[in-house]
Amino acid sequence: MSKFEWDLHLHSTVSDGKLSPSALVAVAELVGLKGMAITDHNTTEGCMEAISEGKRLGIEVICGVELSSWDDKNNNWHILGYFLDPDAKSLVDFQRRYFKARRQRTEDILKKLGDYGYDVDISEFRRIYPGDNASRPHIAMYLVSKGYFSHVQDVFEKEIGNGKRCYIPDYYKLTVYEAAKIIREAGGVPVLAHPMQDFDNVWDVPWEMFKDSGIVGIEVMHPKNKGYMEALTLIAEKFDFLPTGGSDWHGNEVTGEFIIGQFGVESWVIERLRSFNK
Ligand SMILES: [Zn+2]
Ligand SMILES: [Zn+2]
DSSP: OOOSSSHHHHHHTTTTTTTTTHHHHHHHHTTOOOOEEEETOOOOOHHHHHHHHHHTTTTTEEEEEEEEEEEETOOOEEEEEEETTEEEEEEEEOHHHHHHHHHHHHHHHHHHHHHHTOOHHHHHHHOOSSSSTTTHHHHHHHHHHTSOOSHHHHHHHISSSSTTTTOOOOOSSHHHHHHHHHHHHTOEEEEEOTTSOOOOOOOOOOHEEEEEEHOEEEEEEEEGTTTTTHHHHHHHHHHHHHHHHHHBOSOOOTTTBBEEEEEETTHHHHHHHHTOOO
16 A cells, blocks of 8 residues: 555656556556656656546546756756646647657667667667657667567667767757756646765755756655655755655566555645645
């Protein structure tokens, strides 16, 4: 059963999750959550389906997103957005540009792999992975399915991981400020996801920049924050960030645990988030 009333960080098949938006909502209801946010990577495409399934099952669903963004030191930060209008112009424009750039990059990586002697076929790849979100993990699965590698991780380590010979950096990168702006213009509330993903000292995180960009909350309850929850709670108080949380569940078990609802927030946080939305 869920430990919290709300889980504010969940992925579906619309990005890299294992369950469809409806199935995700069904599991959230099953574990006893009062509400949840669907936060797929860089897309709100699953929101309508999740919301209508939520209505059917009597569980509240917030339309959310998790945008990838970068600071001027090239650190990668994930910005969550809540209470979004999925049809807002800022989001629609962003998604159009983002997925166009992503498709191009994926195809360029495949071409590069072809140059290095792998038998890859872009149209075959597209038949197997038709989604706009198809990128490096799917390329890795494709090469595994063709028998070149035994594990997805090996493809990253040898060919497509950062800095490897077939690696190509993202073509369209948002700054933290742009990500927060897209969310606000879509009527949403921006929150920093898993602040400690690439850091091991809370004082190395550029909190002032996040404050400055209009981010109102930081994810304190998150599986990647283990060992930092106390420090992050203090940071949230010091910088007046709302402490939020979610399991970042992708529909699979993480370290053998079924973690949906094990990280999250109580209803008062939802009321505070909503108040930023007015
Ligand atoms: Zn993330
Ligand atoms: Zn996530």
